[in-house]
Amino acid sequence: MVETKGELKQPSLHHPSSDFSEEIANEPGGEDITKCIQCGMCTASCLVAKYTDRYRPRRLIQKILLGKREEVLNSELPWLCMTCRLCEERCQEGVSLPEIFGAVRKIAAREGKIPNVFKSTASLVLKDGWMLKDTYTDFIEDDRDDLGLDTDLNWDDDFVKKIKKKYFKEDKTR
Amino acid sequence: MREFALYLGCTTPVRLPQYEASVKAVLEKFGIELTTMKDANCCGAQYVESLSRPAFAALSGRILALAEREGLDILAICGACSGSLKTVKHELDSDRYLRSEVNDLLKDEDLEYTGNVHVKHLLQIFQEDIGYNAIEEAIVRPYKGIRLAAHYGCHVTRPYEIVQVDDPENPTIIDRIIEIAGATAVDYVGKTRCCGGPMLAVDEPVANKIGMEKIENLQNVGVQGLVTACVFCEIQLTQVQFGEGLDPKNRVPVLSLPQFLGPAIGIDMNALGTYLNKIPPDNIFASLAEAK
Numbered sequence: 001m002v003e004t005k006g007e008l009k010q011p012s013l014h015h016p017s018s019d020f021s022e023e024i025a026n027e028p029g030g031e032d033i034t035k036c037i038q039c040g041m042c043t044a045s046c047l048v049a050k051y052t053d054r055y056r057p058r059r060l061i062q063k064i065l066l067g068k069r070e071e072v073l074n075s076e077l078p079w080l081c082m083t084c085r086l087c088e089e090r091c092q093e094g095v096s097l098p099e100i101f102g103a104v105r106k107i108a109a110r111e112g113k114i115p116n117v118f119k120s121t122a123s124l125v126l127k128d129g130w131m132l133k134d135t136y137t138d139f140i141e142d143d144r145d146d147l148g149l150d151t152d153l154n155w156d157d158d159f160v161k162k163i164k165k166k167y168f169k170e171d172k173t174r
Numbered sequence: 175m176r177e178f179a180l181y182l183g184c185t186t187p188v189r190l191p192q193y194e195a196s197v198k199a200v201l202e203k204f205g206i207e208l209t210t211m212k213d214a215n216c217c218g219a220q221y222v223e224s225l226s227r228p229a230f231a232a233l234s235g236r237i238l239a240l241a242e243r244e245g246l247d248i249l250a251i252c253g254a255c256s257g258s259l260k261t262v263k264h265e266l267d268s269d270r271y272l273r274s275e276v277n278d279l280l281k282d283e284d285l286e287y288t289g290n291v292h293v294k295h296l297l298q299i300f301q302e303d304i305g306y307n308a309i310e311e312a313i314v315r316p317y318k319g320i321r322l323a324a325h326y327g328c329h330v331t332r333p334y335e336i337v338q339v340d341d342p343e344n345p346t347i348i349d350r351i352i353e354i355a356g357a358t359a360v361d362y363v364g365k366t367r368c369c370g371g372p373m374l375a376v377d378e379p380v381a382n383k384i385g386m387e388k389i390e391n392l393q394n395v396g397v398q399g400l401v402t403a404c405v406f407c408e409i410q411l412t413q414v415q416f417g418e419g420l421d422p423k424n425r426v427p428v429l430s431l432p433q434f435l436g437p438a439i440g441i442d443m444n445a446l447g448t449y450l451n452k453i454p455p456d457n458i459f460a461s462l463a464e465a466k
């Protein structure tokens with residue numbers, strides 16, 4: 001970790017580091033994790049935190065900094081972030097929590113730890129090429145027709161098969 | 175005249191076709207030509223995005239490459255899609271390894287991403303390509319005496335360094351157009367906060383509380399309607415108002431920006447599909463002046 005010389009704060013007190021935080025820092029999006037000073041501004045500005053006690057973004061960052069790898073990767077909490085980026089606007093240290101939680105999700109996904117809704121929706125996209133094939137009913141087709149819109153939505157479902165084969169071989173999205 | 179490749183995304187054509195119709199009608203009136211993209215795929219937002227960086231880059235990258243082949247810039251009308259396409263463009267422009275990995279996958283279809291394509295969200299078309307003056311000149315039936323609020327959408331305006339649409343802490347594009355069309359734009363607490371949409375599939379009760387907080391903040395300042403620029407926000411902020419125990423009388427109609435602007439520039443209501451809106455916006459349209 002690079003520290004600026006002559007800083008008033010004792011960096012070691014504010015910058016706990018662990019193998020796991022290094023792992024996150026090496027994942028795209030996770031680079032800034034060690035800049036967090038645990039001020040709590042993110043939790044204070046987060047609407048998910050406001051309406052559910054189980055979600056505390058600052059605390060989740062703390063767990064990563066303290067190296068609680070298995071606990072964090074097995075938890076649904078990193079998947080609750082809406083990526084609304086309000087906390088990111090507010091964080092004085094330039095930490096982006098949605099980016100960090102994105103890095104956590106990717107490590108978890110590689111180990112097959114994916115919440116069901118993410119698994120099932122991703123697998124739908126990787127099968128049909130888009131998300132709402134089963135929702136597209138005759139009624140909606142009629143609405144489109146009435147509006148003068150094309151009723152053939154022209155989605156391509158070949159490319160996604162290639163993507164599935166290359167990146168989801170072990171079929172963690174099943 | 176400018177021409178764009180219109181990327182509809184998964185949600186608009188199925189869940190909010192009136193948004194698609196009104197975008198087309200309004201932009202056409204301003205001389206913007208749109209070609210709806212064919213043989214596209216989902217941009218990968220939120221779900222594939224969360225699981226694999228290269229898979230997400232490939233999905234959005236293919237959409238960028240499709241438009242590049244047509245020689246057109248992309249117009250995205252969904253916050254999630256515009257955010258994804260801009261983010262992936264940014265990544266492909268700055269990471270040549272990722273770019274060649276994506277291009278490898280695109281080869282079979284004779285597609286290639288070279289960076290020669292730009293992505294705009296609908297709000298940018300209004301501000302940059304049409305401009306406030308042209309909007310003002312086009313008004314033939316101004317609104318009068320109606321108070322409306324704007325909701326911009328998180329993925330439309332954040333992160334600014336990548337999306338470059340409007341000031342993320344104090345966005346103004348929708349508000350200015352509300353005023354230009356003769357209505358009063360009203361500020362409210364939590365204007366830049368999330369609608370809760372991304373939470374819907376993950377934890378519905380929490381999503382509903384987040385959405386309802388916004389609706390209550392709107393009711394507190396006494397507005398007659400809400401104007402949006404993202405399909406997810408519009409659907410979410412509409413559906414939360416149908417929750418159990420809520421008085422239907424207190425519902426705040428939600429309109430997309432082109433649905434709001436359309437009647438004021440003389441476009442027929444039916445072409446804007448306002449009859450499909452779940453909360454009838456009649457009170458808003460009642461404040462329009464008679465056609466000149």
Ligand code: SF4
Pocket residue numbers: 035036037038039040041042043058061090091092093094095097
């Ligand atoms: S606002 Fe920034 S510095 Fe403060 S706790 Fe959150 S991430 Fe850390």
Ligand code: SF4
Pocket residue numbers: 042045046047048049057080081082083084085086087088097098
């Ligand atoms: S980006 Fe995530 S953690 Fe930050 S405020 Fe939004 S939901 Fe909360």
